[in-house]
Amino acid sequence: MSVRFVLASASPARLKTLRGAGVEPEVIVSGVDEDNVTAESPGELARLLATLKARAVVADLTEHATVLGCDSVLELDGVAYGKPGTPEVARERLRTMRGRSGVLHTGHCLIDTSSKQELRELASTTVQFAELTDEEIDAYVATGEPLVVAGSFTVDGLGGPFVTGIDGDYHNVVGVSLPLLRKMLAEVGIPWPALWKSSPRISYDEIEAARYDDTRGGVARAQAAAAAVNSLLPKGGRVLELAVGTGIVGAELVALGNLVHGVDVSTAMLRHAKVRLPGHVAAGDAGRLPVAERRCDAVVAVWLLHLVEDSEPIIAEVARVLRPGGVFVTTTEKTDAGRYADGRGPTEYRSHDALSHLVATAARYGLTLDAATTFPGPRRTSGDVPVYPVVRFRRT
Numbered sequence: 001m002s003v004r005f006v007l008a009s010a011s012p013a014r015l016k017t018l019r020g021a022g023v024e025p026e027v028i029v030s031g032v033d034e035d036n037v038t039a040e041s042p043g044e045l046a047r048l049l050a051t052l053k054a055r056a057v058v059a060d061l062t063e064h065a066t067v068l069g070c071d072s073v074l075e076l077d078g079v080a081y082g083k084p085g086t087p088e089v090a091r092e093r094l095r096t097m098r099g100r101s102g103v104l105h106t107g108h109c110l111i112d113t114s115s116k117q118e119l120r121e122l123a124s125t126t127v128q129f130a131e132l133t134d135e136e137i138d139a140y141v142a143t144g145e146p147l148v149v150a151g152s153f154t155v156d157g158l159g160g161p162f163v164t165g166i167d168g169d170y171h172n173v174v175g176v177s178l179p180l181l182r183k184m185l186a187e188v189g190i191p192w193p194a195l196w197k198s199s200p201r202i203s204y205d206e207i208e209a210a211r212y213d214d215t216r217g218g219v220a221r222a223q224a225a226a227a228a229v230n231s232l233l234p235k236g237g238r239v240l241e242l243a244v245g246t247g248i249v250g251a252e253l254v255a256l257g258n259l260v261h262g263v264d265v266s267t268a269m270l271r272h273a274k275v276r277l278p279g280h281v282a283a284g285d286a287g288r289l290p291v292a293e294r295r296c297d298a299v300v301a302v303w304l305l306h307l308v309e310d311s312e313p314i315i316a317e318v319a320r321v322l323r324p325g326g327v328f329v330t331t332t333e334k335t336d337a338g339r340y341a342d343g344r345g346p347t348e349y350r351s352h353d354a355l356s357h358l359v360a361t362a363a364r365y366g367l368t369l370d371a372a373t374t375f376p377g378p379r380r381t382s383g384d385v386p387v388y389p390v391v392r393f394r395r396t
Contacts, residue, residue, distance in 0.1 A: 003194050004065040008057040010271055013149075013156055014070055014175040021178055023195040027206075029271055030056040030069065034082060042080035043105045046073045047122045050107030054118075058111050066190060069109040070176050074127075074151025076102040081151050085278070090146040091137055094153070098132040101165075104151060104173045108180055112188040119184045123177035125168030127155070132162055144251060148275055150175075209268035212246050216303065219248065221377060225302055225331075225388070226252030228375035232329045232392040233258060237297025240321065242286040242314065243304040247273030250280075253300070263289065287313035294323045301330040305353035312361050319365035322395040328367055329392045332358060355391065367393035 007015060007025035018025055030053035037052065039045035054069030061067075073080040076097060084090040103124050110119045132140075145159060146152040153159040155166070155173045163173075171178045182192045216222070226249050233239060235257070241250045244262025246269055253260050254277065262277055263284030264270050273281040284290045286304065299318045305311045318328045333354045359369050370392060377386040 003190055004063065005195055006057060006061075006065045006067040008053045008067055008069040009071075009175075010274055011070070011175050012272070012275060013154065016156075017171055017174050017176055017178070025068070026065075027271060028057045028060075028067075029274070030054075032056050034071070042073050042075035042078070042103075043107075043122050043124060045080050045107075046071050046105040047107035047109070047120055049073075051109040051118075051120055054109040054111045058113060061113065064114045066110065066112045066114075066185070066188065068176075068181065069111075070106055072104060072106040072150040072175055074102050074104050074153075076100070080105075083148055083150060083278075084152045085147060087141045087147065090141045090152045093151070094132060094137045094140065094146065095134075097129045097152070098137070099129065101126055101128045102151065103127070106172050106175060106177060108177065108184065110181070110184045110188065112190070115188055117188045119187060121180055121184060123169055123172040123180045125166060125170075125172045127163055127173060128165035128167075129153070130162045130164045136162070142255070144255060144276075148278060206268040209246060209266060209272055212269065212272070213248050216245075216248065217377060219252075222248040223252050224375040224377075225249050225390075226256060228373050228388075228390045229253065229300055229302065229329050230256045230258065231373055232327065232371050232390065233298050233300075234327065237326075238295075239298045239300055240289075240291065240296045242289075242299060242301040242318075243307075244273050244277070244281055245269050247276035247281065249300075249302050251276040287317055289317045289321055291321045293320055294326075296321045297323060297326050299326070299328045301328075303331055305330060305358070306333065311353065311358070315358070315361050315367065316365050319362075319367055319395060322367075324395055326395045327392050328362070328395070329390060330358070332389045332391050355389070358391070358393075362393045366396045368396060370394045 005025045007027050008030045010029045032052045034049055037049055039048050049071035050069040054067050057067050073082050081093060084093055104127050105122060105124050108121045140146055143158055145154060145157055155163045166173060169177045185192060230253060239258050239260045241260055241262040244250050244264045250260045250262050262273055262281040265285050270281055299322060372391045374387045374389050377388055
């Protein structure tokens with residue numbers, strides 16, 4: 001039995017939970033504006049949002065599929081708490097929650113287009129929170145995790161130690177109740193094992209997005225890159241990151257106090273980036289930026305220019321969108337020592353992020369090299385630590 005199973009949610013936790021259970025869904029984000037939806041109770045709100053997400057995705061389908069929409073809210077004193085969005089709100093909510101219990105509601109809507117059935121269910125789990133100190137709350141908020149999750153906490157991430165007990169389905173707190181989903185699928189005639197056998201419709205782009213963070217050295221390398229880039233950025237300006245990827249570096253730049261907007265040509269990458277930089281990423285080609293002239297204080301490109309066949313169109317666009325005095329900060333070609341350490345010879349073609357090429361090209365567009373720094377990469381098995389150069393060009 002072949003099943004096209006679609007998850008109408010951008011939640012990495014829901015996707016991870018399904019994958020852990022042997023299910024590889026096709027992810028299509030609904031784009032539903034959650035802020036303008038109301039209901040008579042927190043549970044009904046979660047169920048309504050899940051339904052709206054599933055229906056929005058079904059409306060755009062051109063082939064039959066089984067679509068799951070989910071949404072979670074935390075109920076405390078009869079009030080529904082979704083994603084806080086800002087550190088101030090997250091901090092206030094966590095102080096209210098500490099030492100108390102709340103109910104995590106997750107709405108589930110399953111629409112099977114072949115049988116024209118729509119099922120709407122709600123799973124609710126009681127969660128007991130630890131007596132967090134103000135210092136623990138401040139440190140947790142600083143990680144950014146509570147800003148993008150319902151109720152300002154997770155049980156499967158950094159917030160796990162702050163949950164002292166759960167009465168009900170653990171997976172429901174993560175974002176999708178697997179036992180409830182199994183029951184709903186059975187009602188539309190789909191046995192759970194059929195999802196194990198279904199052919200996953202995953203593009204190469206989606207595979208690359210899923211493993212992007214790990215292949216780029218993870219959070220530690222992103223933090224090192226962001227620290228180096230930040231040292232070359234003007235303070236308090238608007239930063240545009242080219243090829244933002246999953247937003248892993250952009251999120252670290254935000255944590256350092258920058259206002260970051262990102263563009264990427266990959267919709268799969270942007271699904272991840274939207275979680276880390278909600279409301280601040282968009283589809284866009286670095287060679288044809290969707291930005292008006294002289295709007296940016298800084299443009300950043302990390303691990304981009306070595307991938308392109310011609311970096312000149314990108315540099316021309318950077319010059320166009322930068323205000324006078326604005327800066328372009330980019331990683332550039334490693335030293336010969338770094339190239340040899342990577343097993344590459346000195347004659348291998350990689351000119352479009354070579355410093356000499358960048359300086360000459362940038363000069364034609366009014367960009368002048370005026371600063372540089374480096375950051376360390378992960379230690380190799382040989383014990384060597386690679387060093388990555390970062391340079392800054394200023395718009396005249």
